[in-house]
Amino acid sequence: MSNRLKSEIEAERKLAEPKKVEQKEKPVEVPNIFTVWMAKKAFSKEAATDALPFLLFLSFLGMIYIGNRHNAENNIRKIDGLSKEVKELSWDFKTLKADLMFQSRQTEVIKKVDSLLGLKVSVKPPTKLKAN
Secondary structure, X not given: OXXXXXXXXXXXXXXXXXXXXXXXXXXXOOOOHHHHHHHOOOOOXXXXXXXXXXXXXXXXXHHHXXXXXXXXXXXXXXXXXXXXXXXXXXXXHHHHHHHHHHHOOHHHHHHXXXXXXXXXXXXXXXXXXXXX
């Protein structure tokens, strides 16, 4: 050996040796419900194939529900429109009825007949005719 210091020799040995990488300890995973459920093959191909008819049935019911709701809302809109129309027609009826009642009063009829036909109200009481 040459005249080297002991510290230099130890430094060379340290450089020559491969470094050991310290491995961190992985935390222990606590199994949750989802991982346990997946581990038991809850979503296997067979289970999915078996559940397909039920899922199709549920989707069909959902479409029927949506269509029924849409139809009901359309009916409600139609009913509201018809009820507004009935109210308007009722008001028209009432105004026309009031006009007719006013025009059929005796004084109004006399005014119209006098101006159009020249007829006047009789002041003599009616007489009875006797047939033999």
